[in-house]
Amino acid sequence: MVRTVVFDVGETLIDETRIWTRWAGRLGVPALTFLGVLGACAALDRPHRHAFDLVRPGLDVDAEIARWADDDPDGLRENFDADDLYPDVREGLAALHDAGLAVVIAGNQPPQARAALEAMDLPVDAIRTSDEWGVQKPDPGFFAKVAELSGVPAAEIAYVGDRLDNDVLPAADAGMRPILIRRGPWGHLHAERPEAARATVVDSLLELPALLA
Template sequence: MKLRLVTWDVKDTLLRMRLPVGQQYHSVAKKRGLHVDPASLEQSFRQAYRAHSRLFPNYGLTQGMTSQQWWSDVVGQTFRLSGVRDEGSIRLVTERLYGDFSTSGNWEVIPGAREALQGCRDLGLRLAVVSNFDRRLEEVLRQCNLHGHFEFVLTSERAGIAKPDPGIFRKALSLARVAACEAAHVGDDYVNDYRAARDVGMESYLLRPEGNPRLEEHRVPNEHLIRSPDELIQRLQNATE
């Protein structure tokens, strides 16, 4: 059946952070008089993020949390794990960082992403987003001048379901009113993007930039691997004929 819809992951597929988390947190904290080692913040963030994701998956929505509260807890714990004890300063830095990550200031478009989106539209394909992200994503995409490419942006917060749960892909297919066999998904995560989309019957492509191989690549046929977003266009031309 002819391909009609392409859904996209966002983080590390279309957008990436301008600086590592530790450096970004360090920069904001320094302006508030807090001097914390960026490497320590990087390590603490990963620890806090993993723990919170395990205890309160998908921003704790089913446990009565908001995504802003969830992120505030993660960022606050990041600084505590790095040795900061001033709760007033932690609160101010947390609020600033939440706002900063709502804008394009901390994000940049991955090379080839604009070309890929325009190329898909030139092929007559409809586009949408399926991303494990919070409510700030639409504004970030607007500020990065990508939002206009998409019919809808389905975040895990909006859907109430996070990848790799097949429900978020089924919700996207329902919103687009297309069958799974008429859709493809593009992302950088083997489990959340490549495998999860295929499990609901969609086509999928795994983004793996040159020099960033991972062990699961051997499970992915070469024709499903792309090294940059714009490499997708040639792969899709056959699927739209």
């Protein structure tokens, strides 16, 4: 029986379209080009930062983020806010809470992401990021932290994410119930792979309350 549902962030709760479109503008390339290259990275199992190498070879991404902050200190830049939530997020999380399940957000995110998520006043019990834990998915240590935070056995935790490599497979290996949401480049591609058989595949967070009842 699942008692805690834990959610990834990017392309699980947050639609990253605006983030990547702003990056395209920052780099001076057409949005379609940058988004297409990003999708190619997903298809080829390359890290998303490889997209930057392809459109701007030699770019120091961290230095560019710092310059961007100087140029536009009040803008969202590479960050997100409540306008980037997928439409089913608030209702889906609230329905899980109403069903008596604990709801947690824990994903690979930089330090500012926690404050951004907390500002959204979502119906969740806890929010954590890989940055504050000092360990990133798919490292087993990340999922050990998830279990520790949840306070229940791994078998009673469902982990919801959009990727096989970062979410489904390591969560399953940790003894959790993996759920793959089919959205975003990785979600649509990974749902078609044989390894997706290790997970339950959903198209909306609104499917979860009945699924986990």
